[in-house]
Amino acid sequence: MRETQNLSEAQYAAIGVVRDLGEINRLLSTIGGDGVDEDVVHKEYEWNTVKGYMFRSEDVLNLANALGLVEVSDGRVSLTPFGSSMWRLNKTGAYELVEEQKRRLRGWIFYSLSLTSVKVDEILLAFKFNDNSKRYEYSIQDYGELPGRRELHFFLDSLEVIRRNGSGIVFVDPRFNNHIATKIRRSRQITDEGIQATKETIELSRHAEKLAFDYEQQRLISAGRKDLAVRVEIVADYDPTVGYDILSYEGRDSAVEPPDRFVEVKCTKSAIVKFFISGTELKVARKYRNQYWIYHLRNIKQKCKIDDCNLKEIQDPAIAILDHTRFEINAKHLHVHSLRKGEPKKEEKDIHDAKSPTGELKHDETAALNSGDAGGEKGGSRDTD
Numbered sequence: 132m133r134e135t136q137n138l139s140e141a142q143y144a145a146i147g148v149v150r151d152l153g154e155i156n157r158l159l160s161t162i163g164g165d166g167v168d169e170d171v172v173h174k175e176y177e178w179n180t181v182k183g184y185m186f187r188s189e190d191v192l193n194l195a196n197a198l199g200l201v202e203v204s205d206g207r208v209s210l211t212p213f214g215s216s217m218w219r220l221n222k223t224g225a226y227e228l229v230e231e232q233k234r235r236l237r238g239w240i241f242y243s244l245s246l247t248s249v250k251v252d253e254i255l256l257a258f259k260f261n262d263n264s265k266r267y268e269y270s271i272q273d274y275g276e277l278p279g280r281r282e283l284h285f286f287l288d289s290l291e292v293i294r295r296n297g298s299g300i301v302f303v304d305p306r307f308n309n310h311i312a313t314k315i316r317r318s319r320q321i322t323d324e325g326i327q328a329t330k331e332t333i334e335l336s337r338h339a340e341k342l343a344f345d346y347e348q349q350r351l352i353s354a355g356r357k358d359l360a361v362r363v364e365i366v367a368d369y370d371p372t373v374g375y376d377i378l379s380y381e382g383r384d385s386a387v388e389p390p391d392r393f394v395e396v397k398c399t400k401s402a403i404v405k406f407f408i409s410g411t412e413l414k415v416a417r418k419y420r421n422q423y424w425i426y427h428l429r430n431i432k433q434k435c436k437i438d439d440c441n442l443k444e445i446q447d448p449a450i451a452i453l454d455h456t457r458f459e460i461n462a463k464h465l466h467v468h469s470l471r472k473g474e475p476k477k478e479e480k481d482i483h484d485a486k487s488p489t490g491e492l493k494h495d496e497t498a499a500l501n502s503g504d505a506g507g508e509k510g511g512s513r514d515t516d
Contacts, residue, residue: 138197138246145193147282152236152289153226154191155200159210159218162201164361166209197247199239199368212344213239213368215361237290238369241310244333251287254279255311258303267303267311277301313372335431339398340365340376342437343426347379347394354382362387367396374415381422393419395448398428404443405501408452416449423447459501 161167161175169192176188192208195201200214210218213235220232228236240251257278258267269277277284287293295301303311344365351360359380367376377394385391393415397406404427408416416423425448429441445451452458 138250139193141189142193142197143280143282145190146197146286148190149186149194150285150289151186152228154186155195155198155217156221156226156228156232158191158195159200159214159221160224162208162210162214162218164210164215164218166207169203169206169208172208198236199243199245199247212341212363212365213243216364216368219362233290235369237292237307237310240287240290240292241307241314242371243368244337247283250279251283252314254283254287254293255303255314258301258311260308260312261302264302265308266305267308269301271299271301331433334433335398335400336396338433338435339428339431340367340396342428342431342435342440343377343394343396346426346437346442347377347392351380351382356380356383356385359385359387362390372411374409374411375423391422393423395423395425396428397425398431400431402429402441403501404429408448413449416447420449421447423449461501 157175158172161172172192173188176186176191192201192203195214196203199211200217202209202211217232217235220235221229223229239245240248242248254277255267257274258269260266261268271277284293291304292307293301293303344363347363348360351357351363363380364378365376366373366378374395375393376396378390379392379394380390381392395408395412395416399405406425406427408425423446425445427443427445428437429443431440452460
């Protein structure tokens with residue numbers, strides 16, 4: 132069930148058949164934090180039912196795989212980082228998805244770099260904003276059937292993302308207007324590097340996040356805090372707008388709540404430290420200061436391990452990048468606003484507070500950064516600033 136250029140027909144069938152998303156919790160509970168043999172999952176679904184529904188284990192596994200929740204390898208089923216975070220949210224062992232699980236799953240659908248999200252984009256980007264109803268709509272009478280696979284239509288309906296009014300109008304629940312607006316804006320933009328993101332760059336980014344996630348877990352285990360290691364999350368899986376990719380902990384003296392390390396992951400295929408930092412990332416870095424880190428992975432390749440890369444850790448990058456002996460900043464424009472003495476700082480507008488739902492982003496300027504490091508160390512080396 133490996134992700135390919137297209138969702139498999141088995142995955143589409145599973146999305147269409149398993150309409151009760153409570154089966155996700157049932158599967159996650161069966162697998163647990165340590166994973167299980169695939170036979171254990173098949174036996175759980177052989178005769179047992181919940182609410183009278185008989186679902187095949189193969190379908191539930193295919194659904195969970197399409198949603199980035201599980202991995203199957205050599206007869207073992209294990210939870211992905213996203214699957215682990217979803218499992219932990221179900222603190223009472225409920226069958227139905229709890230509200231926070233639904234929110235995370237919607238975020239994953241809206242913002243993850245997964246193939247499922249790409250296919251959902253083909254549907255959601257067809258909606259147009261209706262200024263009278265203040266919602267995104269699609270008229271079947273005017274444009275024909277809604278684009279995309281019908282199985283995904285059912286899935287979006289199960290998540291309460293899209294609805295129908297009975298008169299041929301399909302609309303996005305207005306609660307998610309900002310998410311659709313952000314998605315439309317981004318579809319019109321190119322990447323910071325000035326080129327469209329390719330399948331390769333997306334996969335490398337995801338791989339870099341997974342390597343950084345594994346590194347954080349191992350760092351905390353080595354510090355004697357396995358209880359914190361299991362709580363590390365790849366936030367970018369469900370919300371890439373927060374200004375960091377990984378939510379973690381500083382170390383031995385950290386409390387369980389709240390997390391106190393925020394990691395933004397950057398990567399390059401070359402040995403040079405070069406990355407882009409957005410206005411949102413800079414704003415969050417200023418907020419958290421020493422708790423905010425950039426992890427830059429050089430010499431990254433698909434399927435490589437952390438020891439094959441050069442990892443550079445930059446603490447408090449909001450200040451560190453201003454050191455001209457270490458970094459060079461290349462940006463067409465830097466917007467500077469002077470605060471008068473005694474004047475309260477004006478908060479930057481949130482990304483969703485643009486003048487119109489699909490208006491230009493005003494504050495999210497991006498700066499390109501080059502480090503003075505030659506990057507000629509041996510593979511697996513680590514720099515900490």
